[in-house]
Amino acid sequence: MYLVEQGYYNRKPFFFVKEHLLAQTGCEKGDGKGSAGYGVKPEADLPTRRNHFRGSLAMPVGNISDPSQGSLSFAGSQFYFSFVPLPLADERNAVFGRVISGIETIGLFKIVDMTDEETRKDHSLRIDTIIRTEVIRKRDHDYRPNPVIGRLPR
Secondary structure: OHHHHOOOOOOOEOOEEEOOOEEEEOOOOOOOOOOOOEEEOOOOOOOOOOOOOOOEEEEOEEEEEEOOOEEEEEEOOOEEEEOOOOHHHOOOOEEEEEOOOOHHHHOOOOOEEOOOHHHHOOOOOOOOEOOOOOOOOOOOOOOOOOEEEEOOOO
């Protein structure tokens, strides 16, 4: 919610689209290695977690090794739309939303893997991109993230 309201996702590409699986976006660099500059505690281990289903939105979990803190898991700005149930991801990645209309659109995304260096060299590729995001429904509470790594943008 916080990043949507900040306009962070406007013009972000779907840098990884795997046929019949998922479409991932939210990377600052467009190659799967970027972030909004901070990460939050992953929530997939909470008792209230939701399972993946067709049209669910989830945050992939990353790991960082910090000599002072050891290994730290976090979720960041990247998220994906699930095309199908993903039981193997249920215990690792937090489902935080769902598609409420237009589910047929995500099945039309161009299959692409911009995490691959050779694919990124193909400048003729025209990958699907978010034009604009907006919050249309949310609960009545503050959505300001509490980073476990990095800082919130000003």
